[in-house]
Amino acid sequence: MGYWDLKKKLSIIAALILAVVLGYVSSVAGTHEKTRGLSVEKLGEIIVLENGRKKPLDTYARNKLMQFSGRQKVAGASALEWISSVMFHPQSADDDLVFIVNNPDVANALGILPRAKRRYSFRELYGAINRIEDIAQKTVQTSSSEWTSFEREILQTRNNLEEYLFLRSTFSFLDPQEYLAITDSVLAEQLGIPMHFSPSYFNLLSSSKKIAEGMREIQRKGGDSLSPGESVLLELAKRMYEIENDMKSNPPHIIPLETSPERWGSLWGYVGKLRTGALNDSSVNMMIKARDAYLNGYQSAFDNAIDHFIRCTYLPVSKSLSISRPQLEILYNRINPFLFTKIIYGIAFLLSLLAVSSLWKRAYSVGLFLIILGVVLHTSGIIARMIIMHHPPVTNLYETFIFTAWASVVLGIILESIKIRSFGILLSALTGFLFLHIAGRYTKDGDTLGMLSAVLDSSFWLTTHIVTISLGYAGHVGAGFMAHVYMLIALIKKRSVDDNQEKLLSAIYGMFVFGFIFTIIGTVFGGMWADQAWGRFWGWDPKENGALLIILWGVAFLHGKSGRLAGRYGIAAGAVIGMMLVMLTWVGVNLLGIGLHSYGFTSVGAHYLFLYLAFEIVFLVSFAFLIKKTEKKSVSVPS
Amino acid sequence: MFKKVLRTAASIKITITCVLALFLLVVWGTFYQVDYGIYAAQKHIFASWFFIEFGFIPFPGIKTVITLLTINLLASSLRVFNFNFRKTGIFLIHLGVIILIAGSGFAASLVNESTVSLLEGENTSVATKQYDWEIAFFRKSKGIITNIGRKNVSGLKKGDNLEFKDYGININILEFYANCTGYGTNPHTIESLLSKPPEKNGRNFPGVVVNIQNKLNGGGEVPRMILFSGSEAPAIFAFGSDTLMGILQQAQVLLPFTVKLEKFTKIDHPGTREAKSYQSLITISNNTINREALISMNRPFRYKTITFYQTGFSQQGEAMSSTLSVVDNPMRFVPYLSSIIVILGLLYHYILSFYTYIKKVK
Structure with a gap:
């Protein structure tokens, strides 16, 4: 095959891949969120204030759906389509299977037949709300450390149902309420509302002037000798007050309060103001128009109403509240860069396996190309998050995985460039894929773009300390992965070491040292930060101890190597143990639930961590056993 | 003989054993902390020479292992160290570690940590220590209170004698309990103590x-005065026309100035009750200084070594109270200095090695 042939083939493959990527990006960027023959894309630009952050409804919908169901879509509909049907036309959404209940015992206890897919509808679960409440009430009276997984899931389900109810009642002031029916003919005539007809809260608002007059009259009388109509009116006013009071502070909060704009409210929080006519032609009315257009399938009326809502609600306060345009975040959501990057790394991993085993020669170039493509997308994702949140790249556990994945991919590329052919991309692809996958597990906790707690509010230290620590993790992880590869090759080849293996060993050592140095620098930065913030450089906090363990292990490892106490396999095993320590410090320390690094307390991943550690122990022990056997053989059978 | 001892002391096996022992102790201490809290973990393992576990088995504390490691480090640097260009990095790393260990050990005896809690508008010139207690005595004569003296109770034991000559007061410790419950007919008069x-x-x-x-002013004796840390009011005894007061209180640290909390501000993330930041505006003043300072998370205020x-x-009802921790540490620079030396050494050494390696590969 001629040189040109090769180049041509390569460029065709590259062009094909590029076309697929561009096609994907442009298709998701321009996706129309369609439902009822109507695109609800515009709705995603509405801003919701939740947990201290102003986020687009697009993000809010994705987080809620993820929280309820652990999925990004429901029955083929996007999160935004789903949330718009919950808000605008709840009856059509109540049968969607959106609530995940993992434990079949929970379904059994609620009298619902467990489903293999573990997802249930609002209607099903709400039918058992009394049982859920019973169990939940009993559970919350005990200490949270004693809760069983069954009880936790019941509480989680109750919480999800409650949040769903809030969403579902966004427009419930428009629903007819039997509760508000007028049972007195005189009063009915006075208010202009037919008797025994169930008016909505909104209907009654139009008669609010007359109700107010009636109430003043009752007040003047001082509550003595009320006519039947007046008693009914008193009861009605009481019920209206109660209902508004119940509903007005529920989420989603989409409108800044005029009096104190740092507090936001829901539509219910504003609808009462229509009574005085103060809110004519504004936020609430626009949303009601949007709902009508949605129900009737009028696209342009829908878009106009939402547009109008956004303009009159956020524009006047956008400067003072620093509301930025949500387009970048929506684009970020659509492209979902880390999922896509993960897939690219996954393909690159398969290719690099082919390359390492020399089964297909082209695999190397294509794999390398994919890795570089992945790292570009990966980097853009990290930068987009930094721009959206105005903060450094790593501020929570989720982001440590994203960033460490990035760092180890880059380390692999560097390794590749100093001629450790194929192994560099193998490292990049595998670590990139795995850590992005782990990061994905943390998205189920809700919004990964969270606000910072007061102690983390220091961009300088966040950047220096956490970024260097993550680089340290990446070095150790890189060394650990390569050590596995090295040990596997040693077992398979059963022969003395060749030049490539020697190079691999020095790469393991090099990455270990890289990790060691950055762990030390990161820990020292952490000490300086602690000295600035808490008044002590070192305080034996579990996370600090974890970093110290990595460092102590590094010290023992390096002295063992320089003192010639550790052989080739000793170095490889040392790197594997270094990686185990990193995982313990990174994920495991958070499981202890004590200490000052509370940004990452979560029980997500506990059993994965234990599985991983068990795997490594089995791996190391069986390696020690097998390598002894193979080395004996190769000694007794001279080649 | 000396050479032989030195060689044994400098063995790299000792280094590795010590490092691994430290490793295990840190793991142990971390789990100990989960069960008993940071204070107990420090006292038991992190800052101890020895500790007893499983009833009777003694284990070396972190202090012991670090001391051994330091001896090992010094011995090996005496034995193998001959200065050359390539070894500069290694030398710096170990020098940094020695400074860190020696400096931290020395600093630990000099650090003084205490806290100040103030409501807006309040001021104070004393800070209190969380875990330390002291007994203090005062005399009230013609409406004027004079300070007789104070004594930290740590290390106090039965039979000790405290003499305050200037006041002619001699205090004899009849009983001392490191931890106890006080009993009395009402919370202000403790009549007996039960050890715990x-x-x-x-x-x-x-x-x-x-x-x-009392040896002055005609003399006199208080045969038995009970001081209990759980009661807030002092014990009082009349001496003729004077009154003698004694109290067992959290140890106080005298500040070289008065601190006044002017304003405390807590800013929440919008729509939540989670703090985005909180800060205290204080004024410090004495004969020579009078200035304001704004303290917040990550932004401390420094005055000389304090x-x-x-x-x-x-939240105390309507009012907010702010808690400031006060650290007087004249050796604050030690960890900074030593870790910078270590890092410089590491970078020098490994960049040099990497450079050599790359040259070899190419």
Whole structure:
């Protein structure tokens, strides 16, 4: 095959891949969120204030759906389509299977037949709300450390149902309420509302002037000798007050309060103001128009109403509240860069396996190309998050995985460039894929773009300390992965070491040292930060101890190597143990639930961590056993 | 002989054994902390020479292992060290570690940590220590209160004698309990103390029974005065026309100035009650200085060797109280200096090695 042939083939493959990527990006960027023959894309630009952050409804919908169901879509509909049907036309959404209940015992206890897919509808679960409440009430009276997984899931389900109810009642002031029916003919005539007809809260608002007059009259009388109509009116006013009071502070909060704009409210929080006519032609009315257009399938009326809502609600306060345009975040959501990057790394991993085993020669170039493509997308994702949140790249556990994945991919590329052919991309692809996958597990906790707690509010230290620590993790992880590869090759080849293996060993050592140095620098930065913030450089906090363990292990490892106490396999095993320590410090320390690094307390991943550690122990022990056997053989059978 | 001892002391096997022992102790201490809290873990493992576990088995504490490691480090540097260009990095790393260990050990004896809690508008010139207690005596004569003297109760034991010559007061310790419960007919008069085993988390309530002899102003004796840390009011005894008061209180640290909390501000993330930041505006003043300072998380205020940190706040009815921790540490620079030396050494050494390696590969 001629040189040109090769180049041509390569460029065709590259062009094909590029076309697929561009096609994907442009298709998701321009996706129309369609439902009822109507695109609800515009709705995603509405801003919701939740947990201290102003986020687009697009993000809010994705987080809620993820929280309820652990999925990004429901029955083929996007999160935004789903949330718009919950808000605008709840009856059509109540049968969607959106609530995940993992434990079949929970379904059994609620009298619902467990489903293999573990997802249930609002209607099903709400039918058992009394049982859920019973169990939940009993559970919350005990200490949270004693809760069983069954009880936790019941509480989680109750919480999800409650949040769903809030969403579902966004427009419930428009629903007819039997509760508000007028049972007195005189009063009915006075208010202009037919008797025994169930008016909505909104209907009654139009008669609010007359109700107010009636109430003043009752007040003047001082509550003595009320006519039947007046008693009914008193009861009605009481019920209206109660209902508004119940509903007005529920989420989603989409409108800044005029009096104190740092507090936001829901539509219910504003609808009462229509009574005085103060809110004519504004936020609430626009949303009601949007709902009508949605129900009737009028696209342009829908878009106009939402547009109008956004303009009159956020524009006047956008400067003072620093509301930025949500387009970048929506684009970020659509492209979902880390999922896509993960897939690219996954393909690159398969290719690099082919390359390492020399089964297909082209695999190397294509794999390398994919890795570089992945790292570009990966980097853009990290930068987009930094721009959206105005903060450094790593501020929570989720982001440590994203960033460490990035760092180890880059380390692999560097390794590749100093001629450790194929192994560099193998490292990049595998670590990139795995850590992005782990990061994905943390998205189920809700919004990964969270606000910072007061102690983390220091961009300088966040950047220096956490970024260097993550680089340290990446070095150790890189060394650990390569050590596995090295040990596997040693077992398979059963022969003395060749030049490539020697190079691999020095790469393991090099990455270990890289990790060691950055762990030390990161820990020292952490000490300086602690000295600035808490008044002590070192305080034996579990996370600090974890970093110290990595460092102590590094010290023992390096002295063992320089003192010639550790052989080739000793170095490889040392790197594997270094990686185990990193995982313990990174994920495991958070499981202890004590200490000052509370940004990452979560029980997500506990059993994965234990599985991983068990795997490594089995791996190391069986390696020690097998390598002894193979080395004996190769000694007794001279080649 | 000396050479032989030196060679044994400098063995790299000792280095690795010590490092691995440290490793295990840190793991142990971390789990100990989960069960008993940071105070107990420090006292038991992190800052101890020896500790007993499983009833009777002694284990070396971190201090012992670090001391051994330091001896090993010094011995090996005496034995193998001959200065050359390539070894500069290694030398710096180990020098940094020695400074860190020696400096931290020395600093630990000099650091003084205490806290100040103030409501808006309040001021004080004393800070209190969380785990330390002291007995203090005052005399009230013709409406004027004079300070007789104070004594930290740590290390106090039965039979000790405290003499305050200037006041002609002699205090004899009849009983001392590191942790106890006080009993009395009402909370202000404790009539007996019942000893308890000390708490692992360090939250002990000590008590002491003293005999007081007055040698001036005609003399006199208080045969038995009970001082209990759990009662807030002082014990009072009349000496003729004078009154003698004794109290067992949290140890006080005199500040070289008065601190006044002017304003405390807590800013929440919008729509939540989660703090985005909180800060205290204080004024410090004495004969020579009078200045304002704003303290917040990550932004402490320093005055000479004293540093004030914003550590917490609490709501007391309508008013907010701000808690500042006060650290007086003249050796604050030690970890900075030593870790910078270590890092410079590491970078020098490994960049040099990497450079050599790359040259070899190419």
